[in-house]
Amino acid sequence: MIHDFITKVLKQQGGTGEFMGPWFTKMNYMVTSDPKNVHHMMSKSFDNYVKGDEFREIFQAFGDGIFTADSEEWKYNRSLFHSLFKQRSFEVLQEKIIQKKMQKSLLPILDHVQQQGIVVDLQDVFNRFTFDNICSIVLGYDPNCLSIDFPEVACEKAFNEIEECIFYRHAMPKIVWKLQKRLQIGQEKKMSEACRTFDQFIYECIESKQEELRRNHEMAEADHDHTDLLTALMKEENIHDKKFLRDAAFNLFVAGRDTITSALTWFFWLVATNPLVEAKILEEIKDNLGVEEVKKLVYLHGAICEALRLFPPIPFEHKQAIKADVLPSGHHIDPKTTILFSLYSIGRFEEIWGKDCLEFKPERWISERGSIVHVPSYKFISFNAGPRTCLGKDLAFIQMKMIATAILQNYCIQPVEDHVATPSFSIVLLMMHGLKVRITKRQV
Numbered sequence: 001m002i003h004d005f006i007t008k009v010l011k012q013q014g015g016t017g018e019f020m021g022p023w024f025t026k027m028n029y030m031v032t033s034d035p036k037n038v039h040h041m042m043s044k045s046f047d048n049y050v051k052g053d054e055f056r057e058i059f060q061a062f063g064d065g066i067f068t069a070d071s072e073e074w075k076y077n078r079s080l081f082h083s084l085f086k087q088r089s090f091e092v093l094q095e096k097i098i099q100k101k102m103q104k105s106l107l108p109i110l111d112h113v114q115q116q117g118i119v120v121d122l123q124d125v126f127n128r129f130t131f132d133n134i135c136s137i138v139l140g141y142d143p144n145c146l147s148i149d150f151p152e153v154a155c156e157k158a159f160n161e162i163e164e165c166i167f168y169r170h171a172m173p174k175i176v177w178k179l180q181k182r183l184q185i186g187q188e189k190k191m192s193e194a195c196r197t198f199d200q201f202i203y204e205c206i207e208s209k210q211e212e213l214r215r216n217h218e219m220a221e222a223d224h225d226h227t228d229l230l231t232a233l234m235k236e237e238n239i240h241d242k243k244f245l246r247d248a249a250f251n252l253f254v255a256g257r258d259t260i261t262s263a264l265t266w267f268f269w270l271v272a273t274n275p276l277v278e279a280k281i282l283e284e285i286k287d288n289l290g291v292e293e294v295k296k297l298v299y300l301h302g303a304i305c306e307a308l309r310l311f312p313p314i315p316f317e318h319k320q321a322i323k324a325d326v327l328p329s330g331h332h333i334d335p336k337t338t339i340l341f342s343l344y345s346i347g348r349f350e351e352i353w354g355k356d357c358l359e360f361k362p363e364r365w366i367s368e369r370g371s372i373v374h375v376p377s378y379k380f381i382s383f384n385a386g387p388r389t390c391l392g393k394d395l396a397f398i399q400m401k402m403i404a405t406a407i408l409q410n411y412c413i414q415p416v417e418d419h420v421a422t423p424s425f426s427i428v429l430l431m432m433h434g435l436k437v438r439i440t441k442r443q444v
Contacts, residue, residue: 033345036328039378042386052320065251121434140228158197165191262313302365
């Protein structure tokens with residue numbers, strides 16, 4: 001597995017090393033898992049390390065959104081989303097959408113699966129659940145991917161394919177994927193078709209929303225607290241440029257959908273294969289809890305952090321140096337050098353987490369007083385670090401706690417005997433073959 005191979009090589013190199021591809025590929029990277037280097041690039045010398053043009057080429061589907069933007073364009077996007085995410089009304093909207101989707105779709109489907117005694121791919125369930133949620137939150141539209149017949153929804157399938165193709169661009173020499181793109185063959189043909197399908201879906205939603213706003217020029221004040229993000233951008237921020245709205249929506253989909261799917265999949269696999277941890281979570285959630293009580297759960301919080309440490313949803317981060325620099329590890333960086341942080345490797349270094357670094361141990365996140373231990377973001381980098389720290393971090397924890405509590409209170413999750421949990425080849429750390437499980441009703 002590529003991430004384990006990189007971890008092994010980085011341990012041999014002391015945490016930082018150069019990867020030199022064949023001369024004709026131009027695939028030369030500096031790869032690091034040293035928290036001091038991460039802190040240096042993400043905070044202390046933030047302005048010298050950008051996403052860069054090469055990153056934007058590879059992640060072309062992201063457009064000019066917050067994930068690919070640099071300098072003033074990034075600052076504008078960051079400020080814009082910060083103002084939206086920090087509104088209490090947005091948090092309430094997310095909680096209502098998730099609660100409704102759990103009660104109307106997620107729990108009834110899990111109930112159906114356990115009654116039928118069939119095997120289900122829990123990762124696919126989460127994929128569909130989070131896609132419906134992010135569509136509702138961003139676009140105000142629920143495509144109902146999560147239903148008993150598990151329909152193939154074109155826009156959801158296209159979104160998955162785009163991400164697979166982006167990973168392929170990372171793994172192949174630029175000259176190869178650029179040629180494939182020009183000839184429209186292989187993965188690049190698949191990428192083009194997927195982008196067309198997803199863009200058609202997004203632009204139709206934007207046009208529908210613009211028409212709706214024209215019809216209701218003055219929306220009732222009562223609706224203000226329940227506005228999806230697309231409407232908020234158009235109405236409150238007075239943004240109507242379709243390309244900007246498309247890029248904003250795409251980036252929000254990546255932030256609020258795949259990362260949650262990945263985190264939940266690995267969390268449930270780890271909990272199901274560690275019965276002592278499961279028992280402690282069940283003890284903490286034994287009473288029926290409201291959303292406010294769920295937010296305060298400490299052991300569950302520690303278990304989610306531990307899953308994110310071992311299996312970070314975004315397994316690597318990509319930076320490019322503007323000027324020459326020297327990293328704290330002593331490595332010299334030339335201008336335009338591409339640097340990859342291996343988030344996956346950071347969670348597996350004894351020097352960072354101790355000799356038990358490969359163990360799933362929520363206790364490492366809990367102090368003797370029973371509160372959450374603060375770990376610096378350059379050491380626990382699942383939500384990025386420095387000025388680019390994830391704006392939706394708190395919202396993500398709320399969502400994951402709500403879902404984990406609802407499922408664990410009602411069901412026992414048991415992976416099938418021959419299931420092998422192998423990370424997929426994608427920009428998001430999903431399971432290659434899904435998470436095949438059997439579900440039984442939990443006895444009260």
